[in-house]
Amino acid sequence: MVVVMNERATEAQIDAVIQRLIELGMDVHRSSGVTRTVLGVVGAHKIDPELIGILDGVHEVLRITEPYKRASRTFRPEDTIVTIDDVRIGGDEVIVMAGPCSAETEEQVHATAAAVKRAGAKILRGGAFKPRSSPYAFQGLGEQGLKMLRNAADAQNLKVISEVMDISQIELIAKYCDIFQVGARNMQNFTLLRELGHARKPVLLKRGISATIEEWLLSAEYILAGGNMNVMLCERGIRTFESYTRNTLDISAIPVVQKLSHLPVIVDPSHGTGRRDKVAPMARAAVAAGADGLIIEVHCDPDHAQSDGAQSMFPAQFERLMAELRIIAPAIGRSICVETTARRGWGR
C-alpha cells in the first residue's frame, strides 16, 4: 500500500506512522517531495488500511493489491475455461444459455428448449426455485420444474442451469442440473457461497443489484476458496437512478472484470433491461464488448408467462438475434454455434 501524508504533516507525525507500520511487521520506504511525503509499504501479510488512515497527518491510504486472490489475474494469468462435457465456456466460442424465466409446464419447457436449441443455444436456463420480490408471486415448481428442465434438455442435447437459493436445495439441484445459478439477491449469501465452494458443479454468480465489481469478485472468492474453480460471473444490470429500464446493464463491467479476473463473464440482457425490445441490442453490445456468453429469457407465449414475461423474447426474435450475433462475433475473433437442424421430441 501507499500512504500519502498531508501537506502539513509534521516530522513527528510521519515518524509515528512509520513506527506503527514497522510494529505491524511492514517494510516502509519513505519518499519526501517538495510538498508531501509518501510512504511505500510492503510486507508479507495484509493490514487494514483503515488502521493507518485514521493516524494523525495521513491524507490517504491507497491499496495496490486486490483484496481477492484466487479470482484475480495475478493469481492465474490465463483465462479460466469452464468445461461441461463438450461445452467450453470462456474459450473462443461465445456460449448462449436460453430458456424461460421459470419452468411452468412440461409443454412450455420442451417447446422452448427445442426452439433455443434450433437457434444455437447450448444451455437451457429455467428457474424451479424463484426469488420473487412478493411472497404471493409464483415461487417456482421445485423438483417438478427441475425434472422438466432435465428431460427437455436431454431431449435436445442441452446442458441445464437453474437457480439455487438456499443450501438445502444444493443436493436436489445438483441431481438435475449442470450449473448452479446464484441469483443477484444471493450474491452476498456467504454461507451459500461457501457451500458451493465444495460442490462439484460450476457456478454462475450473478452480480448483486447494488454490488461493486470488487464486492462481486470477493463473493466469487468465497466459492473459489472452497476449492471450486469453475465459477462464471454474470453481469445482469445494477440499480441506478434510471427507471426507464428495470436495471442498468453495465457493459463496461465486461472489460473491467476481464482485466481483473480470469473467470468467464456472462451477460444477462433480459434482467439487465426488463424489456424484450431492448434485449437484442444489449446482447449484441455484450458480444461486441467481449462477453464469453449470454443468458437470455425466451418463452413461447411470453404474454402468459408466470414470471418476467415482458423481458422474455419470442423464439423467432431469439433466432434472429442469434443470426446477428454470428455476424458480430467473428469481428472480435469469436464464434457462435451454428443453427442445428436436429428437431427431436417437442420441436415445432
Ligand code: PEP
Ligand atoms: C433469473 O435469472 O430469473 C433471476 C431471478 O435473475 P436475477 O437473480 O439476476 O434477478
Ligand code: MN
Ligand atoms: Mn427472470
